[in-house]
Amino acid sequence: MRVWVLGCRGSTPAPGPATIRYGGHTSCLAVSADDGPPTLLLDAGTGLANLPTVLEGRPFRGALLLSHLHWDHTHGLPFSPATDHLDAEVALSLPAQGAPAEELLARAMSPPHFPIGLQGLRGAWTFDTLEEGRFEVAGFEVLAREIPHKGGRTFGYRVIGPDGRALAYLPDHQPSRLGAGTTGFGPLHEAALALTEGVDLLVHDAQYTAEEFPRMHDFGHSAINYAVELSHAADVGQLVAFHHAPTRTDAQLDDLADRFTGAATFAQEGLELTL
Secondary structure, eight states, rough: OOOEEEEBHHHHHHOGGGGGTOOOSEEEEEEESSOOOOEEOOOOGGGGHHHHHTTTTOOOOEEEEOOOOGGTTTTTTTGTOOOOOOOOOEEEEEOOSSOOOHHHHHHTTTTTTTSSSSGGOOSSSEEEEEEEEEEETTTEEEEEEOOOOSSSSOOOEEETTSSSSEEEESSSOGGGGGOOTTTTTTOOOOHHHHHTTTOOOOEEEBBBTTTTTHHHHHHHHHHHHHHHOOOOOOOSSSEEEBBBTTTTHHHHHHHHHTTTTTTOOOOOTTTTEEO
């Protein structure tokens, strides 16, 4: 399995000279089961615009799983030539929450908020909703579990390749909504452990530092310390800290990477990982 980080910023894009190395695009991963092109996308933040580089100009054909519907995970939909392409084939799925998928997406992507609606996307698109459970998609086995995150139903995903290698993706995760846990950053709750137990790679929300967390604990995200604690408890092979705060500069991320040397890799746009 190969994983490409197309965007790793949280909340809002953060372009500029202070973020050029880690990148300013928001959440998006591309996943391939083998040495071929990616057939699975996780979220559609503005990082989706980087997909043509991975595909070497070819259209995308596969599945797109959205973890939830916040802007920083959907705003890339109309801006990637690999998915908005006459020859693209995209099966988009999102957590079920009381309305058809197309209706939910159109609340943000339609006039007057945006010049076109979903029907304006080129290529063959389908839209569907998901409940928790296991399913097959794009050559992968996927486990979807609901995780705490304010402002709409949110799923974390466990993605298992044909060779048994596994990736867990929890980009927006607020475990403190379930209590303080033993460390004050939230409990190691059942859904988080089910998604991450024994995976080769965990890509996890790490938007806040321990020092920031007391005043930001109800903003919907995790402290880096929680991601490290979870990775140890779940016997994870490698932790990638993700969803960086939009105000976090490259220099500040370098400092954090030094603080967590040996415990976490800090995601950067363009990072390619092989499981």
